Amino acid sequence: MIIDAHQHFWRLDRGDYGWLTPDLAPIHRDFGPSDLEPHLARHGIGGTVLVQAAPTLAETGYLLDLATKTAFVRGVVGWVDFEAHDAPDEIARLAAHPKLVGLRPMIQDIADDDWMLRPDLSPAFEAMIRHDLTFDALVLPRHLPRLRRLLARHPALRCVIDHGAKPEIAHGRFDDWAAQMTALAHETAVCCKLSGLLTEAGAGAGRAKVAPYAAHLFAQFGPSRLIWGSDWPVLTLATSYESWFEMARSFVSNAQDRQAVFGGTAVALYRL
Template sequence: MRIDAHQHFWQLERGDYGWLTSDLEPLYRDFMPDDLAPHLRQHGIDGTVLVQAAPTSAETEFLLDIADKTPFVLGVVGWTDFAATSAADDIARLAKHPKLVGLRPMIQDIADDDWMLRPDLAPAFEAMINADLTFDALVLPRHLSQLRQLLSRHPRLRCVIDHGAKPDIAGEKFDGWANDIALIAKESGAYCKLSGLLTEAKKDATIADLAPYVAHLLEYFGPERLVWGSDWPVLTMAASYEIWIEITAALIRDEPARRAILGSNSVDLYRIPIS
């Protein structure tokens, strides 16, 4: 089974995508299941994990409704306010939906780099553990030290680092990111998403530009804790779905490893029920 573990849908008229402005012209339109389905069929992708793109509970309900109506959406990573006094109850309620598999605060957009370490958020993280949900860590390289501390505080929290923590591939910055993400891989059971890397690279990036970053993730997380995602439609800012599939095949030549990264690892990470 092949799974795209990171994709988005949105409708502009909903009005809660603060980051999505007309300056992002290729993305500034609606993207819905009928737009993605042809790509999935062409490349033999059996299902997806649909990930939030707005920090609102309303969008989470919107995505869960799509999932209910769309067989290829196997799971939803939603959003809830971790700082709310009702956070633990809210998480328990959301977890009752059979397709809610995780939650994602939009940490990259939060001004306080230490936000995730706030004591008042601990009940939300513990509620995620109790509900058996996955924490999608939308972080940048500067957050990796804090994420390492968070995972040390909550060792039972199932976590996946989105987009490899968005290394600055265009700026060829490697060492600091490489050291910090390797420590997380060695000290925790965190997974990492092989996604979103093309949009962090320079325009017309080559396989050689991405190779050291992918090789580093593969070395430290191994083929058992990497999961593949397209980050579609954000991907389209850099390349097509087909090109990202081809680049993945070129960078991960071992067939058993590629099968795990494009399939069974996502099932394990997100506890996706597969008949």
């Protein structure tokens, strides 16, 4: 089964998407299952992982309700306030839902670059381990040394880096990002998503600009730790679902490797 391991739904009138402003006109509207389903059918994609887009428990509840009604949504990555004193109890409550597979604090938007290393967050990370949940690391390149320290502190925490840590492709910055990703791949068991790269490449960017970054991720993580995702509908700011799907497949030519990157690894990581 092909899995799209990173997609979003939202409804604007819910009012908790602080980042989703009218300036992002192409995606400043509602997106639901009926919008995505034709793309999945066209490419034989049998399931998705639905990922949070707002830092609220209300949105996580909304996504879990959608997942219950939508057969192709195989899992939900939600949100919990890791700073709350009752975070472990909240994680336990959410983990009881059969489609809750992971959690994602929106680290890229947090002013404190060392936030993930705060000692008072350890109970939340330990609760994730107890409930067999995956930590989606929404990080930027500057966070990667901190992520290495976090994973050394919690070696049993199952983790995946979203969007290849959003390398600054549009500015041609490669070496420091590549070194940090190599260190993470060699020193930890973290996985990585092959997603979001075209969005980071800038307007009009094509395969040539993204290819070195994708090749580095594949070389370091290999098919058993690399997971394809669309990041739809954010993807549509850069290209179409079809274009990214075909481009990503071109980065993984071996049929057995494709089975892993485009489904098998996601199934294993998220316990789908």
